[in-house]
Amino acid sequence: MLAALGLVGLASSSAAQSPPVPGLYGEWLEAKNREEDAEPREFTLINYFFTRASMTNQVGDPAGLRGVALGPIGSPVGSAVSIEPGRSAYFVEQRWIPVIEYSPFFVDGLASFRAQFEVDFLWGRSANTIGQNEGGGFNADQVNIQTKNINVALYPTRSPSKLALLIGTQPVYDSPYDPTRTPLSDLVRTGYKLAFLGSDATGLSIFSGYKGNARLTLTPLGSAQADRATRNDPRLKYIWLAMADYVYPVRPNTNVGVSLWYLNDDTKGDAYAFEGLVKSGPSSSGLPGFTGTARFDINRPTGSVFWAGAHFNHNIDFRMGRLGASGFVMYNGGKYESDDPDNSVLDELSISGVSANLEVMYQWGRGPGDVLTVEGMFSSGDSNPGDDKYTGAFTLNQYGLPGAVWFNHKMLILFPFTSTVNNYTGAVTDISNQGYGLRAGIATAAWDIVPNTLNLKVGAGLANAGAEPARWDPTVRRGRFIGAELNAELRYHIRYLMTVGLHGGYLFRGSFYDGAPTVKSDPWAAFTTFTWYAF
Amino acid sequence: MSSSRAFTALLVAAGLSSAGCVRSYASESALSFKDLDYSTEGTKQPWPVHRVALPDVSARYGLGTALHVSYVDLPAASPEAKTVVFVHGLGSYLKFWRAQLDVFHAQGYRVIAVDLPGYGKSDKPATFPYTMEAMADVVHELTRVLGVEKPVLMGHSMGGQTSLSYAIRYPESLGALVLVSPAGFEKFTWKEKAWFARVMSADFIKYAPEANIWGSVRQANFMHWRPELEWLIEERVRLSKTPEFDAYAYANVRTVRGLAHNDFVRDNLGHVTVPTLIVYGTDDRLIPNPFLHGGETRDIMEFGASNIPSASLAPMKGCGHTVQLDCPAAFNEVALAFVKDPASARPFVEKAREDKTPKPGEPAPVPGAPGTQPSPMPQQQDAPAPSDGPRP
Numbered sequence: 007m008l009a010a011l012g013l014v015g016l017a018s019s020s021a022a023q024s025p026p027v028p029g030l031y032g033e034w035l036e037a038k039n040r041e042e043d044a045e046p047r048e049f050t051l052i053n054y055f056f057t058r059a060s061m062t063n064q065v066g067d068p069a070g071l072r073g074v075a076l077g078p079i080g081s082p083v084g085s086a087v088s089i090e091p092g093r094s095a096y097f098v099e100q101r102w103i104p105v106i107e108y109s110p111f112f113v114d115g116l117a118s119f120r121a122q123f124e125v126d127f128l129w130g131r132s133a134n135t136i137g138q139n140e141g142g143g144f145n146a147d148q149v150n151i152q153t154k155n156i157n158v159a160l161y162p163t164r165s166p167s168k169l170a171l172l173i174g175t176q177p178v179y180d181s182p183y184d185p186t187r188t189p190l191s192d193l194v195r196t197g198y199k200l201a202f203l204g205s206d207a208t209g210l211s212i213f214s215g216y217k218g219n220a221r222l223t224l225t226p227l228g229s230a231q232a233d234r235a236t237r238n239d240p241r242l243k244y245i246w247l248a249m250a251d252y253v254y255p256v257r258p259n260t261n262v263g264v265s266l267w268y269l270n271d272d273t274k275g276d277a278y279a280f281e282g283l284v285k286s287g288p289s290s291s292g293l294p295g296f297t298g299t300a301r302f303d304i305n306r307p308t309g310s311v312f313w314a315g316a317h318f319n320h321n322i323d324f325r326m327g328r329l330g331a332s333g334f335v336m337y338n339g340g341k342y343e344s345d346d347p348d349n350s351v352l353d354e355l356s357i358s359g360v361s362a363n364l365e366v367m368y369q370w371g372r373g374p375g376d377v378l379t380v381e382g383m384f385s386s387g388d389s390n391p392g393d394d395k396y397t398g399a400f401t402l403n404q405y406g407l408p409g410a411v412w413f414n415h416k417m418l419i420l421f422p423f424t425s426t427v428n429n430y431t432g433a434v435t436d437i438s439n440q441g442y443g444l445r446a447g448i449a450t451a452a453w454d455i456v457p458n459t460l461n462l463k464v465g466a467g468l469a470n471a472g473a474e475p476a477r478w479d480p481t482v483r484r485g486r487f488i489g490a491e492l493n494a495e496l497r498y499h500i501r502y503l504m505t506v507g508l509h510g511g512y513l514f515r516g517s518f519y520d521g522a523p524t525v526k527s528d529p530w531a532a533f534t535t536f537t538w539y540a541f
Numbered sequence: 542m543s544s545s546r547a548f549t550a551l552l553v554a555a556g557l558s559s560a561g562c563v564r565s566y567a568s569e570s571a572l573s574f575k576d577l578d579y580s581t582e583g584t585k586q587p588w589p590v591h592r593v594a595l596p597d598v599s600a601r602y603g604l605g606t607a608l609h610v611s612y613v614d615l616p617a618a619s620p621e622a623k624t625v626v627f628v629h630g631l632g633s634y635l636k637f638w639r640a641q642l643d644v645f646h647a648q649g650y651r652v653i654a655v656d657l658p659g660y661g662k663s664d665k666p667a668t669f670p671y672t673m674e675a676m677a678d679v680v681h682e683l684t685r686v687l688g689v690e691k692p693v694l695m696g697h698s699m700g701g702q703t704s705l706s707y708a709i710r711y712p713e714s715l716g717a718l719v720l721v722s723p724a725g726f727e728k729f730t731w732k733e734k735a736w737f738a739r740v741m742s743a744d745f746i747k748y749a750p751e752a753n754i755w756g757s758v759r760q761a762n763f764m765h766w767r768p769e770l771e772w773l774i775e776e777r778v779r780l781s782k783t784p785e786f787d788a789y790a791y792a793n794v795r796t797v798r799g800l801a802h803n804d805f806v807r808d809n810l811g812h813v814t815v816p817t818l819i820v821y822g823t824d825d826r827l828i829p830n831p832f833l834h835g836g837e838t839r840d841i842m843e844f845g846a847s848n849i850p851s852a853s854l855a856p857m858k859g860c861g862h863t864v865q866l867d868c869p870a871a872f873n874e875v876a877l878a879f880v881k882d883p884a885s886a887r888p889f890v891e892k893a894r895e896d897k898t899p900k901p902g903e904p905a906p907v908p909g910a911p912g913t914q915p916s917p918m919p920q921q922q923d924a925p926a927p928s929d930g931p932r933p
Contacts, residue, residue: 043743167748325753501833
């Protein structure tokens, strides 16, 4: 109702007149005539277009992934982002993601079809490609158009907010809300902030909004013929993830949620995580370098992991006042056993870790951008990720590239930045912090210099490892302090959902990098962004 | 304090500080529009609610049956007293003047508050045009039927634009104007208007969840929320369950179309001849439109004030869009002073014009001579700034 007040300010004059209608028909017409109501659309196209021009002293361009930089700063394997003192790179990246939705009128609200693609450019070369898909500057032929999602949503009650069945390749977040009908900004704040799961997968999800919000999801994350060579067994073994989430609104704009997820992996480490580039699971030797997870020395593992968590959010859109908060607690446990114990360092691997987050926000001014935030993130650490007991956070980055990027943190270098095309780099790219655990604190202050138009934000954050990390250099003691970041962002909203930004961050590296062969200077980055959601 | 205790304390503080123990009305019974509680805030003394048919408007706009509107009429203390007619905004009803009706009545004025067609207890015909001109015609006919010759019109938001349309077309039937966070000053392109029409639907209004209603009522309209305002939420949530809400939702859709119809008011501000006071909250979150334009409310209101001859401007520091409920004491003080003596209001003068001060050697203007500024309203100078008050 009063949301329509946002539309005030329009002028008018006398209306078009209709002839008087005598009798009952006039009365009926006055009650039922709805010809000016906005009509639903059969076809919807939403375009996400993003451009980023960067200047940075970080080096990130692995041999396998052209134009893509993934992974924690200093990682000796995988994407291996190193810091080159006295030198800086500059480049321009672009991304276009069209989302097509088709809901034919003749199905009368029973179903919708969706397709989502992704095209990435890096000016002068291709981007987000593997292998030999080099090229894309001169001639500009892009061969790396990706299919992100193809799915069908069924609405048995013809009310998408009440019941929806999503079948096919779909976004899978750690939020309980239907990702096809929920803004991304809500998805990353009302669950576990993408700290555990935020990617795409094929499967089935059911979303219900009858009493609170509930979700059931079953997705096979990968498969392999694990025993084809050794036992002449043609059967596919699967990695599958089942998720149950429920959120209850205890008060308007105050929600409490619980989750129970279960992952089962029978692939013995033979399934691939990213287009055949690296294998997935706890035995993967390539994935941890890209995603910043712990590396485990277990051959041909089979096993399962479960997550049990709770989260809350209160007034995060400031509808009830000036103070908002959100947070979560998550426990992950499980066990893997080696199918090849004779050749495996670890016969089995037990998992038990906990993570927690709390963010408090205060809207000090009139505008939506006049906000102060304080946030803390904790994950338990493991001082010896090489033994058979892992006591850190276990995220879906163990199975994806990336599978979980906590990007709602307002940092630029300490953690991966949200507005990115091909770079998910940061000092900590997974909340497990390579198994060593994380204690992070972040504070930001933002000001709508011109309300709803020009916004300035400054931020500071620091992070510590929870456990003593393995030394880079045996002769140099390595500390827990990862670093402290200072950053600033200036954003100008050109039009609704069209924004340009100027961003800069500097990380004062800590003792975590003492002795590191690839981090010999403080990382910094400055970049511009242009974002447009066109629909 | 241990870390676990600090964590618990933070959670409790977050839960209690800003929203307090707000309750949900989603499971409450349906509330019919006719059962809306129109009464004095403290004593719950019911206001006299009347209904009247408007045959001229019905005929002019070709309605199949006679349009009936509801209104509250509080008699004046004396026959000579002025009449103040209160006109509500989009998505609201006459109760949005709850902090004004008794106050103005206590000052001796005759007080009339109208539910516009589609809103409150008035009829909600789908075929009514819902343009601001048609709305103004309703107000005009109502005042004529009630025997009011030169009312002071007080219009909020859409009611402000309605009042402006009235003032431009019926100047002889008007005493003065009080525009409260008025619509009609902001410029929208035809493409922006077309977008409004495309996205505005009855379903969007009908199926808004309670959490969003808090956003559209409290967040969008208020900077100084108080628990005693929670009726705004309760009534909106419960009204959505009544079968009549369907017609109301569609009336909103058509009203937005009506608002978007053309720029008649904006293009004819110069034809407003009566003394006009423009009151607005400096922290208005709805004007200018936050999605399309952004910027400062002050710029929009100064445009209006600079185009209406002899208009005066009264910014309410730190107040939101529904300034009459957000900062009622300060608003009433300013509005009462103006209604009492509209001629004493200090006209708004643009900075560019202000800079044209007499150069040395030129004769100084004579106080009180035509073209000079009257003395400022004393009550404006002494009024407490609402921003000094407690914030939610």
